[in-house]
Amino acid sequence: MKINLVEGDITVEEVDVVVNAANSSLLGGGGVDGAIHRRGGPAILAECRALRASRYGRGLPTGQAVATTAGDLPARWVVHTxxxxWSADDYRSGLLRDCYTNSLAVADELGATSIAFPLISAGVYGWPVEDAVRQALSVLRAATPTHLTEARLVLFGADTHATAERVYAAG
Structure with missing residues (x-):
């Protein structure tokens, strides 16, 4: 699977799957979550509400992933995770890696060939950018999906992109 680092807005990526750094309610919020819901329109929210009414009455657990329509986004599906x-006192890196692993698995089950990830947890959840990139790349580099041939890590802002490029080059 080819890994591309892209600076930009994940809501304009033309891929099969856009990954949403969701909150557990699945009902929208700020940051990436809010942008995906706004740009994708009411169809995404309707499917998220249906998921809350059926399988995820208490919300989506941290590290898990679930798919919905992409609504008006230039993608086929949104995978919410x-x-x-971030906590300096509690090791949560495994949960962060689970977000990428489980999102890849859901996308692969859908038959997707391309996927775009935001830098999960590196916004309002406070994960240090360099380590967030390292965690994401560790999963993406080790992945052996059946259908996926391209994974994009979509980075918001020049500084974040530059950090990602440096971490990527360091291997």
């Missing part, structure tokens, strides 16, 4: 909140 809930990242962990």
């Amino acid at each position: 809930v990242g962990p909140v």
